[in-house]
Amino acid sequence: MRRKSKEIFVGNVGIGGENPITVQSMTNTDTRDVERTVKQILELEETGCDIVRVAVPDNDAAEAIKKIKQEINIPLVADIHFDYRLALSAIKNGADGLRINPGNIGSKDKVKEVVLACKDRQIPIRIGVNSGSIKREIIEKFNGINEDSMLYSALEHIRILEDLNYNNIKVSLKATDIALTVKSYKKAAESIEYPFHIGITESGTPWTGTIKSSIGIGSLLLMGIGDTIRVSLTGNPVEEVKVGKQILRTLGLLKDKIEIISCPTCGRTQIDLIDLVNKVEKRIHNISKPIKIAIMGCAVNGPGEAREADLGIAGGKGSALIFKKGQIIKKVDEDKLLDELIYEIEKL
Ligand code: SF4
Incomplete structure (x- = not known):
């Protein structure tokens, strides 16, 4: 308090x-x-x-x-x-x-x-x-x-x-x-x-x-x-x-921008998650929306975090699932992930 x-x-x-x-x-x-x-x-x-x-x-x-x-x-x-x-x-x-x-x-x-x-x-x-x-x-x-x-x-x-x-x-x-x-x-x-x-x-x-x-x-x-x-x-x-x-x-004391949650990647990651997260960070820099997005590498912790966020990605082999408010909304190929995610962020 x-x-x-x-x-x-x-x-x-x-x-x-x-x-x-x-x-x-x-x-x-x-x-x-x-x-x-x-x-x-x-x-x-x-x-x-x-x-x-x-x-x-x-x-x-x-x-x-x-x-x-x-x-x-x-x-x-x-x-x-x-x-x-x-x-x-x-x-x-x-x-x-x-x-x-x-x-x-x-x-x-x-x-x-x-x-x-x-x-x-x-x-x-x-x-x-x-x-x-x-x-x-x-x-x-x-x-x-x-x-x-x-x-x-x-x-x-x-x-x-x-x-x-x-x-x-x-x-x-x-x-x-x-x-x-x-x-x-x-x-x-x-x-x-x-x-x-x-x-x-x-x-x-x-x-x-x-x-x-x-x-x-x-x-x-x-x-x-x-x-x-x-x-x-x-x-x-x-x-x-x-x-x-x-x-x-x-610390959650200012809610003016998009919060990104992303996993550190490991041997299970099968998409180029580091590149994706960096690109997402750049693209959302000027978007003022107090929402949370989770960008996760695989199906181990990915779906859990992705479900908790407003939008989430759980990576697979060359593709990923996109979650919105806890529900899977689509499966997207890796090369289209960035644009799809930005599109969904803008729609929110
Ligand atoms: S979410 Fe999956 S890929 Fe990312 S660090 Fe955890 S286990 Fe590895």
Whole structure:
């Protein structure tokens, strides 16, 4: 069961509460380069990104937000470290959310100024605890970087905002270590009501990072923890969104595409199943139907799986049976299987 969390809004996108789990990413262009940043955000939108974050290292970047916002369609979060003036400028220029840790801003007056500006525009603040930047005294207090020091760090930042009567908050507790990340969110879920932005930080290249993120984010989602996700990959952020969406689909949390079930093939397979599955995957890529198809190599496990799916294939010698909603509808020669299957998918 999904953890109950407070609902907040980043622009028009709801996070937490009953809202669907969203997928976020972050641009890796120079935010001051409006043209390239807009181009990348539009690509992210095209892939299904729900919220985008941009780095704001200086005031020119904060001011670029105004122009970027005019060209894009999804909410934009400004990522700021330390300098409260950049936060104020990003808010003034139309950011829909901030990622800033109040404990790093400095004096209470500065935090108050940022909070008042956020209240005025009703924009949320994400508190982002990262295992690499926990304060030394907290690490010493809890004997290292662990779930206790991660949680304490988050609570410290939260308290600063709550003392200013601000609770439009989202929280993340990311580590590069999967077990630490999972333990930290699990512990935080016992005492924090704010929505969680989840992810494994700096998880690596698209190959290893996809595996690491899928295990980490997937473990949390299976426990019902997580309201918005970001897959962090060293590469094109479009890949982050693809992986994020696929994690949600794989867990049945997003039903927008066709799910393929296919067998690994073995010595019993008598059709070129690997080629068939790859071709089917390419052909159905853009079909938005929440259905399940099973492509199985033989009559051992094939008919069972094929019957359970909306459409299925159980291979034989140079031909295969096609199942629809549990019933055999036809026997088709191998060379016609791909077209027949696509024809049946389109008819559904
Ligand atoms: S479904 Fe048949 S062909 Fe495919 S792996 Fe299982 S036994 Fe082998």
